[in-house]
Amino acid sequence: MKSLDELREIRERMQSQVSLRSEDHTQTRVVVGMATCGIASGARPILAALAEAVQEKKLDNVTVTQTGCIGLCQYEPVVEVIEPNKEKVTYVNMTVEKALEVVDLHLIKKEPVIKYTIGAVTDSAARRK
Numbered sequence: 001m002k003s004l005d006e007l008r009e010i011r012e013r014m015q016s017q018v019s020l021r022s023e024d025h026t027q028t029r030v031v032v033g034m035a036t037c038g039i040a041s042g043a044r045p046i047l048a049a050l051a052e053a054v055q056e057k058k059l060d061n062v063t064v065t066q067t068g069c070i071g072l073c074q075y076e077p078v079v080e081v082i083e084p085n086k087e088k089v090t091y092v093n094m095t096v097e098k099a100l101e102v103v104d105l106h107l108i109k110k111e112p113v114i115k116y117t118i119g120a121v122t123d124s125a126a127r128r129k
Contacts, residue, residue, distance in 0.1 A: 041076035
C-alpha cells in the first residue's frame with residue numbers, strides 16, 4: 001500500500017500530464033476511452049504513454065484527455081485525435097507501441113496512421129468475409 005504522500009505525488013504528477021477536460025478548441029485533443037471496456041482492454045497504459053510522450057516531446061499544442069464510453073467496445077482500446085478544423089481520426093485496437101507511432105507520425109509529422117483507424121480495420125474485416 002502506498003502512503004498518502006506517495007499517492008498525492010502520483011496524483012499531482014498525473015494531473016500535470018493529463019487534462020481531464022479541455023475547453024481550448026485551438027489545440028489538438030487526444031482522447032482515450034477509459035470506460036470499463038477500455039480499461040479492461042489496456043487503455044490505462046496507453047493513456048499514460050501518450051501523456052508522457054506529449055510532455056517529453058514538448059507538444060504544447062496537444063492535450064491528452066480521457067473520456068468514458070466511446071461506443072466501440074469491440075475495438076478497444078480506442079484513441080481519438082481531434083484537430084482544429086479537421087475531421088476526427090479514430091484509432092482502434094491500440095497498444096502502447098501504436099500510440100507512440102501515432103504521436104510521431106500524426107501529432108508531429110501531421111500524417112495520420114491510416115492502418116490503425118476504424119475505417120481501415122472495418123474495411124479489412126469486410127474483405128475477409
